[in-house]
Amino acid sequence: MQSTAAVSISASAIASGGGGARSDAARRPAGLRVCGALACSSLRISRAPARRAVARAAAAASANGAAAASGGFDYDLVIIGAGVGGHGAALHAVEQGLKTAIIEGDVVGGTCVNRGCVPSKALLAVSGRMRELHDEHHMKSLGLQVSSTGYDRQAVADHANNLASKIRSNLTNSMKALGVDILTGVGTIVGKQKVRYGKAGFPDKEITARNIIIATGSVPFVPKGIEIDGKTVFTSDHALKLESVPDWIAIVGSGYIGLEFSDVYTALGSEVTFVEALDQLMPGFDPEIAKLAQRVLINPRKIDYHTGVFASKVDAALIATGRAPFTKGLGLENINVVTQRGFVPVDERMQVMDADGNVVPNLYCIGDANGKLMLAHAASAQGISVVEQISGKDHILNHLSIPAACFTHPEISMVGLTEPQAREKADKEGFEVDVVKTSFKANTKALAENEGDGIAKMIYRPDTGEILGVHILGLHAADLIHEASNAIALGTRVQDIKFAVHAHPTLSEVLDELFKAAKVNSGVSHSVNEPVAA
Ligand SMILES: Cc1cc2nc3c(=O)[nH]c(=O)nc-3n(C[C@H](O)[C@H](O)[C@H](O)COP(=O)(O)OP(=O)(O)OC[C@H]3O[C@@H](n4cnc5c(N)ncnc54)[C@H](O)[C@@H]3O)c2cc1C
Numbered sequence: 001m002q003s004t005a006a007v008s009i010s011a012s013a014i015a016s017g018g019g020g021a022r023s024d025a026a027r028r029p030a031g032l033r034v035c036g037a038l039a040c041s042s043l044r045i046s047r048a049p050a051r052r053a054v055a056r057a058a059a060a061a062s063a064n065g066a067a068a069a070s071g072g073f074d075y076d077l078v079i080i081g082a083g084v085g086g087h088g089a090a091l092h093a094v095e096q097g098l099k100t101a102i103i104e105g106d107v108v109g110g111t112c113v114n115r116g117c118v119p120s121k122a123l124l125a126v127s128g129r130m131r132e133l134h135d136e137h138h139m140k141s142l143g144l145q146v147s148s149t150g151y152d153r154q155a156v157a158d159h160a161n162n163l164a165s166k167i168r169s170n171l172t173n174s175m176k177a178l179g180v181d182i183l184t185g186v187g188t189i190v191g192k193q194k195v196r197y198g199k200a201g202f203p204d205k206e207i208t209a210r211n212i213i214i215a216t217g218s219v220p221f222v223p224k225g226i227e228i229d230g231k232t233v234f235t236s237d238h239a240l241k242l243e244s245v246p247d248w249i250a251i252v253g254s255g256y257i258g259l260e261f262s263d264v265y266t267a268l269g270s271e272v273t274f275v276e277a278l279d280q281l282m283p284g285f286d287p288e289i290a291k292l293a294q295r296v297l298i299n300p301r302k303i304d305y306h307t308g309v310f311a312s313k314v315d316a317a318l319i320a321t322g323r324a325p326f327t328k329g330l331g332l333e334n335i336n337v338v339t340q341r342g343f344v345p346v347d348e349r350m351q352v353m354d355a356d357g358n359v360v361p362n363l364y365c366i367g368d369a370n371g372k373l374m375l376a377h378a379a380s381a382q383g384i385s386v387v388e389q390i391s392g393k394d395h396i397l398n399h400l401s402i403p404a405a406c407f408t409h410p411e412i413s414m415v416g417l418t419e420p421q422a423r424e425k426a427d428k429e430g431f432e433v434d435v436v437k438t439s440f441k442a443n444t445k446a447l448a449e450n451e452g453d454g455i456a457k458m459i460y461r462p463d464t465g466e467i468l469g470v471h472i473l474g475l476h477a478a479d480l481i482h483e484a485s486n487a488i489a490l491g492t493r494v495q496d497i498k499f500a501v502h503a504h505p506t507l508s509e510v511l512d513e514l515f516k517a518a519k520v521n522s523g524v525s526h527s528v529n530e531p532v533a534a
């Protein structure tokens with residue numbers, strides 16, 4: 001960390017508000033609407049007649065609450081925390097035929113649905129449209145005329161709130177429909193395979209479970225010395241309610257939350273000042289992408305910034321300085337588990353480790369509470385991975401294949417290593433890395449949209465063709481990254497993926513060109529497009 005000057009920011013400018021598993025899918029009725037981590041789809045399940053009979057019986061048993069857990073336990077699986085991590089685990093557990101309960105101490109959906117991904121993306125959808133409508137030059141170049149633009153702050157806030165409610169009820173209904181028992185109260189582990197739940201501090205109901213997953217998530221991290229009052233000094237929890245749009249706002253921290261909120265606030269007319277502790281903005285991103293992002297997302301907007309400034313006292317600001325695990329009151333001391341800065345220590349299988357470094361049998365922790373990767377889809381993927389294991393299939397999630405995206409306009413996305421991380425690994429392990437880049441400026445679809453700002457960058461091994469990292473800044477970068485993340489997850493090499501065909505004209509051709517630009521050492525064979533016998 002660089003120099004650490006404390007900063008004090010005046011409140012005056014902020015004040016003016018504006019505008020042994022049993023039958024699996026068995027329990028899921030055909031044609032049911034099912035919600036994954038963040039999306040719902042209609043599922044139709046076709047089964048052979050014999051399986052259908054078993055399925056009907058199990059579904060009936062489930063509907064009566066009669067399905068039994070194995071081994072004399074109340075449940076095969078109890079999940080503490082019904083955020084997206086817990087929800088993802090619960091759905092997969094039911095699919096595996098596990099009798100499952102989920103305990104929630106507040107509202108279903110946790111951070112992502114109620115105070116995170118969902119409402120923030122609703123606000124960002126508004127900011128994207130406002131930005132476009134306000135950009136007269138952009139509109140004119142498309143031949144469009146817009147006479148006036150404006151927004152209704154309360155209506156924008158309602159859009160975010162309504163979306164959160166809708167997704168929350170989708171998640172709740174999907175679990176109920178599949179036979180997950182939703183238990184209300186704060187969960188505490190009182191012993192091996194034993195959980196009590198109820199009023200915080202006074203849990204009065206006890207259940208046993210063969211396996212327990214901790215999925216209790218996180219809360220905003222607020223640096224020492226900063227007092228949150230929810231009005232002039234606040235976190236994303238408050239900002240997402242959009243109770244006001246200040247003329248000016250200081251944002252402490254230029255990570256995901258800071259950046260996304262700077263996009264929202266500047267689109268709605270605020271001026272923004274970033275205060276960032278490290279010596280460059282967006283320090284968590286690939287440095288080259290961060291530099292370009294500064295040129296596209298910061299410099300042309302009403303944003304100024306102070307880097308190398310560690311905020312320890314503020315009078316008016318959005319505090320976006322990271323998240324802290326929410327693991328208090330979980331009763332970990334009852335099973336000899338000591339948290340590390342609040343995070344639950346886990347191994348690569350999300351198995352909880354005790355104070356002596358041993359695995360605690362039948363206890364797992366997923367999502368923000370273990371701190372491996374604080375993203376909604378990572379939490380859910382970890383949950384699914386754990387359920388695979390407890391259903392008898394060993395599974396280790398490759399975290400380097402998990403994509404991330406920042407939903408600014410344009411978006412930033414990434415998967416795998418940054419260039420400095422890849423070079424460090426290459427130095428240690430003794431291999432070469434190469435980097436290729438392509439631009440949105442040469443992409444027909446991006447130019448048709450008049451959105452040519454952006455690049456894609458790939459870091460790879462020329463000796464093997466292994467993809468080490470891909471970073472994109474540009475239109476729909478968040479959607480584009482999945483071709484790269486799937487390639488990493490499936491171990492697809494550059495020399496193979498470069499022969500995959502992309503529709504024209506699409507933004508995906510930015511990645512097509514990227515793969516084709518890579519030079520893998522001759523002699524390394526490829527395996528796709530080999531003639532297949534008819
Ligand atoms: C503003 C913002 C925007 C974000 N945007 C994105 C995004 O676009 N994409 C993305 O991937 N991620 C995003 N994230 C991160 C994402 O929200 C988290 O990574 C994700 O919610 C973690 O899921 P989780 O299930 O681990 O925990 P949470 O979602 O925090 O859920 C934990 C649940 O456990 C409950 N709980 C806690 N303790 C107990 C207990 N003892 N007993 C019973 N219940 C308990 C809590 O009430 C909560 O409901 C965002 C976060 C924020 C703050």
Ligand SMILES: NC(=O)c1ccc[n+]([C@@H]2O[C@H](COP(=O)([O-])OP(=O)(O)OC[C@H]3O[C@@H](n4cnc5c(N)ncnc54)[C@H](O)[C@@H]3O)[C@@H](O)[C@H]2O)c1
Nearest residue numbers: 223253254255256257276277310311320321322374405406
């Ligand atoms: N689109 C998304 O996927 C998305 C969106 C929002 C949040 N999230 C998740 O939520 C988590 C929290 O987001 P975040 O933006 O709060 O955290 P972050 O870790 O992304 O960024 C925090 C920033 O604050 C800076 N900082 C910390 N203490 C400071 C201080 N005292 N003074 C000045 N600067 C300081 C850090 O250097 C860092 O740049 C992230 O880990 C992210 O995974 C994801």
